[in-house]
Amino acid sequence: MSPTPEPGLPARVRVHEVGPRDGLQNEKALLPFDVKAEFIHRLAAAGLTTIEATSFVHPKWVPQLADAERLFPLLRDLDGVRLPVLVPNERGLDRALALGAREVAVFASVTESFARANLNRTVDESLAMFTPVIARALDAEVPVRGYLSMCFGDPWEGEVPVDRVVRVARRLIDLGCAELSLGDTIGVATPGQVTALLTALNGAGIPTERLAVHFHDTYGQALANTLTALRHGVTTVDASAGGLGGCPFAKSATGNLATEDLLWMLEGLGIETGVDLDRLTGTSLWLAAHLGRPSPSRTVSALSPKES
Known part of the structure; x- marks a missing residue:
């Protein structure tokens, strides 16, 4: 397919x-940590340079990621690949820093509903x-990304007002987050809402490049x-190989x-990423088998080998 750029x-x-x-x-499947390590190595080999490796949450809450301490040391040979990890609290940060997370x-x-469901705290308590x-x-010279969940809709509260998202986003920026990821956690957003939110965040002094x-x-x-979002100037997009994922705390x-x-x-569109699509597709097929x-x-599915 020849690219057709859009101005x-x-x-x-x-x-x-x-x-x-x-x-x-x-x-539902609990993959062995060595399979996860190979998955991450395959993603890197396909050209991905930012790969969120794991989460240092308590194993009780996310048992699928309970092996973070065994997995992370297996990734030290991935030179030039950013390997951010999720940390829910200071204990999680301690575990991550001890293993050399950068x-x-x-x-x-x-x-408020999702803050209670996910963190058992109010929004303000979670920010505290x-x-x-x-x-x-930041004292350890480790940059922090802030995820904002339920930016467009919430399964308990319905449509989320833009000003509520802006308030939490501004708080995270003021606390020192280098980048904010705007999450449509239950997948209800439409393009007009995306434009409205990005415009409001810019109006609150948060530049698009963050x-x-x-x-x-x-x-x-x-x-x-x-x-x-791309038309608005956003240049960082979160995605999951093979379309994996959802959210264990939001069933919809x-x-x-x-x-x-x-x-x-x-x-x-002729936009460069540095990622080899065929190689990544092979990785997702390999993982799907596991x-x-x-x-x-x-x-x-479209690029998969078809049986005759």
Whole structure:
């Protein structure tokens, strides 16, 4: 397929691969840590340079990622690859720093219902919990990414007001987060809402270059929403190899935007990513065999070898 560029779009997009963390945390199958390590190595070999490796949450809450201490040391040979990890609190930060993590992320909610479901705290209480985490990470010269969940809709509260998202986003920026990932956790956003939120965040003094987008594909809107964000100037897009993932604390959340589906669109627009689509597709097929189910990615399905 020959690329057909669209004027005004960025020349290059950084894909923030979340499959090993956000993807696997919602899988029923518990993969061995050495399989996860090979998965991450295969992602890196396909050209992905930012791969969210794991989460240092308590094993009770996310048993799929209980092997973080065994997994992370197996990734030390990945020179030039950013390997951010999720940390929920100071204890999680301690565990991550002890293993040499050089980038961390915190996961905030913009709605009270999800903050209670995910963190058992109010929004303000969760931000207070993140305050020392972010401060200590920055003291250790470890940059922090802030995830904002439920930016567009919440399964308990319905549509989320833009000003509520802006308030939490501004708090995280003021605490020191280098980048914010705007999450459509249950996949209900449409392009007009994306434009409205990005415009409001810019109006609150948060520049587009500090924003990433993280869409789920519940209603098939993830690519349309991503393209809208690109037209606004966003250059970092979260995606999950093979479309893995959802959210264990929001049962209506379906899979993340598939990295392969994203790459097909970006390649068609002539936007560089540095990622080899064929090699990544092979990786997702390999992982699907370990998970015992087919990949939900339409691009993976289309590019898969067909039986005669």
